[in-house]
Amino acid sequence: MGKxxxxxxxxxxxxxxxxxxFSLTVDGETVxxxxxxxxxxxxxxxxxxxxxxxxQSTFVIERICGICSTSHPYAYTRAVEDVIPLExxxxxxxxRTIIAEGERIHSHLLWLGLAGHFLGYNTVYMxxxxxxxxxxxxxEALSGNRNNYAMFKPGGVRRDIxxxxxxxxxxxxxxxxxxxxxxxxxxxxDPVLHARTKGIGILTKDEAINFCALxxxxxxxxxxxxxxxxxxxxxxxxxxxxxxxxxxxxxxxxAVVRILETFESIDMVKYCLLNxxxxxxxxxxxxxxxxxxxxxxxxxxxECFHYVKSDGTNRPARHxxxxxxxxxxxxxxxxxxxxxxxxxxxxxxxxxxxxxxxERVAVRxxxxxxxxxxxxxxxxxxxxxxxxxxxxxxx
Amino acid sequence: MTRSEVIKDLKxxxxxxxxxxxxxxxxxxxxxxxxxxxxxxxxxxxxNLGARxxxxxxxxxxxxxxxxxxxxxxxxxxxxxFRVKLDKSKLEIDSLAPIFxxxxxxxxxxxxxxxxxxxxxxxxxxxxxxxxxxxxxxPLRRDYQEWxxxxxxxxGL
Numbered sequence: 001m002g003k004x005x006x007x008x009x010x011x012x013x014x015x016x017x018x019x020x021x022f023s024l025t026v027d028g029e030t031v032x033x034x035x036x037x038x039x040x041x042x043x044x045x046x047x048x049x050x051x052x053x054x055x056q057s058t059f060v061i062e063r064i065c066g067i068c069s070t071s072h073p074y075a076y077t078r079a080v081e082d083v084i085p086l087e088x089x090x091x092x093x094x095x096r097t098i099i100a101e102g103e104r105i106h107s108h109l110l111w112l113g114l115a116g117h118f119l120g121y122n123t124v125y126m127x128x129x130x131x132x133x134x135x136x137x138x139x140e141a142l143s144g145n146r147n148n149y150a151m152f153k154p155g156g157v158r159r160d161i162x163x164x165x166x167x168x169x170x171x172x173x174x175x176x177x178x179x180x181x182x183x184x185x186x187x188x189x190d191p192v193l194h195a196r197t198k199g200i201g202i203l204t205k206d207e208a209i210n211f212c213a214l215x216x217x218x219x220x221x222x223x224x225x226x227x228x229x230x231x232x233x234x235x236x237x238x239x240x241x242x243x244x245x246x247x248x249x250x251x252x253x254x255a256v257v258r259i260l261e262t263f264e265s266i267d268m269v270k271y272c273l274l275n276x277x278x279x280x281x282x283x284x285x286x287x288x289x290x291x292x293x294x295x296x297x298x299x300x301x302x303e304c305f306h307y308v309k310s311d312g313t314n315r316p317a318r319h320x321x322x323x324x325x326x327x328x329x330x331x332x333x334x335x336x337x338x339x340x341x342x343x344x345x346x347x348x349x350x351x352x353x354x355x356x357x358x359e360r361v362a363v364r365x366x367x368x369x370x371x372x373x374x375x376x377x378x379x380x381x382x383x384x385x386x387x388x389x390x391x392x393x394x395x
Numbered sequence: 396m397t398r399s400e401v402i403k404d405l406k407x408x409x410x411x412x413x414x415x416x417x418x419x420x421x422x423x424x425x426x427x428x429x430x431x432x433x434x435x436x437x438x439x440x441x442x443n444l445g446a447r448x449x450x451x452x453x454x455x456x457x458x459x460x461x462x463x464x465x466x467x468x469x470x471x472x473x474x475x476x477f478r479v480k481l482d483k484s485k486l487e488i489d490s491l492a493p494i495f496x497x498x499x500x501x502x503x504x505x506x507x508x509x510x511x512x513x514x515x516x517x518x519x520x521x522x523x524x525x526x527x528x529x530x531x532x533x534p535l536r537r538d539y540q541e542w543x544x545x546x547x548x549x550x551g552l
Contacts, residue, residue, distance in 0.1 A: 208445075296467075296474075309454055
């Protein structure tokens with residue numbers, strides 16, 4: 001056994017609600033152990049929510065994360081509606097589905113871009129983020145905001161979608177399909193990407209079940225679990241769509257799941273926009289009785305779960321938030337051990353779309369002397385890509 | 396297995412452990428069980444019935460600390476929440492982390508936020524709170540007092 005060193009990754013990174021600190025123990029270039037620490041930016045949202053009224057809480061929890069900014073209010077409003085219990089009007093369900101799926105498209109594209117960037121494949125990064133701009137324009141036209149849409153409220157939605165905005169949205173969404181097709185071919189058929197991602201960071205089916213992971217992380221491992229299918233909410237049971245499941249569980253499969261899901265989401269958004277039912281958009285809740293409720297939805301990254309306990313006042317007595325990453329991140333331990341240090345970043349990326357912490361990576365020897373920084377690790381990763389390219393004979 | 400079969404099965408198998416069953420809606424069931432039975436029930440539900448563990452949520456209800464273990468039955472769209480009530484004088488319960496990894500982090504969170512001791516947890520260390528947070532101060536308890544005079548709120552910012 002060679003000399004073991006500790007590789008600290010983190011703690012701060014700008015894309016995620018929780019900065020994290022990973023300390024990887026490496027033997028030569030192989031990762032042998034990992035310790036994850038979170039909580040560097042614990043903001044006490046659950047406690048804060050207990051001091052707000054039910055309506056105000058929607059805005060507070062929308063700010064848990066800028067990228068999943070719809071998932072948390074969606075799960076929370078479902079939890080409040082479960083306390084009463086109450087069915088929201090059909091038009092509100094359709095509008096909620098449009099917003100949630102629009103968010104999935106931009107979240108998956110953002111992830112794809114970052115994954116490409118850290119593999120040293122900046123073409124993917126630029127194309128994906130250019131496409132993401134288009135879908136953000138659609139969201140701006142429909143909701144007024146490019147992110148943090150503030151569309152949800154317990155009982156329905158806050159704003160209606162205007163008839164005159166729909167043609168613009170459809171045109172924009174249609175315009176991204178050919179580029180997305182091209183991108184799909186570029187990613188799925190590229191031999192360099194195959195060499196960098198296939199068979200790397202494998203999460204087996206048993207591990208996915210044991211860690212209780214959900215979302216693209218578990219569907220790539222062959223676990224056919226999707227809350228939109230299993231416990232339908234919103235308008236997901238009104239039309240046909242496919243659940244994307246692959247079986248290898250490596251980084252490549254997780255990318256494939258996300259790309260193919262984007263196409264499904266585009267179809268869903270288009271269907272909902274064209275078939276908006278003509279009902280009320282708000283059930284107009286008068287008061288919330290005492291009781292407890294659970295709301296869970298399928299966020300782009302996994303399951304978002306909210307538990308609300310009401311004691312009959314206008315504030316939640318207890319509000320528990322479970323973010324998707326909370327259950328998916330521990331799977332990093334199962335996937336990274338045994339892999340090389342240059343793949344550690346992309347394996348982390350494959351679990352969770354937010355991994356800018358790689359900017360802060362430093363490799364130290366046991367005396368604490370700095371050897372590599374984040375740029376060096378990106379360079380290491382890129383040089384591995386170059387090596388594979390020359391081995392495969394690609395320029 | 397249908398919804399009523401699951402409930403009937405749980406009722407039959409854990410008859411002496413179940414204190415109360417509250418059938419809320421078509422997709423939600425709350426079952427109150429004795430704290431010492433949680434490992435037995437969770438093992439059966441997770442391993443034999445193939446339910447997925449969502450999360451556990453702890454609530455301070457003045458008298459007790461309640462922990463709700465939420466399990467989802469994917470195929471039949473049912474969330475079963477097992478409620479345990481722990482006496483405030485003796486906050487201890489057996490850990491589920493040795494049975495499945497998914498319970499590891501949330502038990503660490505409940506331990507530091509509400510002060511519940513999980514017996515048999517492989518690494519019951521701090522998850523969310525900072526290192527300088529004092530021992531024995533639990534932020535989600537009802538009787539929580541601000542301990543840090545220099546925190547942002549107290550500076551009036």
